[in-house]
Amino acid sequence: MSDFSDPDFEDGWTSTADARAERAERELAALKRAHVALAEQAGKDQATIARVREALESVHRAMVHDPRDWGRYKRDAWTYGVIVGWECEEHHEHDDICFGAEPLAKIIRQHGWLPADVARLKAYRTAIHALKGTS
Structure with a gap:
């Protein structure tokens, strides 16, 4: 049975902790990329919504001022x-x-x-x- 002084146990523990840290860093990097992509999309969505509002206002004005x-x-x-x-x-x-x-x-x-x-x-x-x- 191994204890904390066993070199094989410490290496196993260290490599598992290192692997977890690397995985966490990769996941954090992926989350940051996703956040940036979502922020960019939100900006595009806001620009699209602004254009749709302008278009609706234009159609509204045209209809209100049309004599038909x-x-x-x-x-x-x-x-x-x-x-x-x-x-x-x-x-x-x-x-x-x-x-x-x-x-x-x-x-x-x-x-x-x-x-x-x-x-x-x-x-x-x-x-x-x-x-x-x-x-």
Whole structure:
């Protein structure tokens, strides 16, 4: 039986500790590389999000200033509902100026949208609104 004074035991212990230290160093280096890669990707993601926000704002402005009746055709109404929104999104008491939810109710009746369609439209609008950083 070996004890701590046995040279073979100490060499075995030292080599195991050295191997563990080397492995830990390799894993730390791999984690550092992964961290750098994630940071670089996050920077790219932020730049992409900024470009998407600019694109959405551009489309929003184009739609708001286009004289067409966005509610006339079902697909136009859907697109307008997602990008601009049919309901007032201000946090105030709705009145004759903003019309509250009345425009959306009219569009729902006009195009025969089902409750599931309306829920999906609202979910998409909420996502666009949040991405633009306005919610």
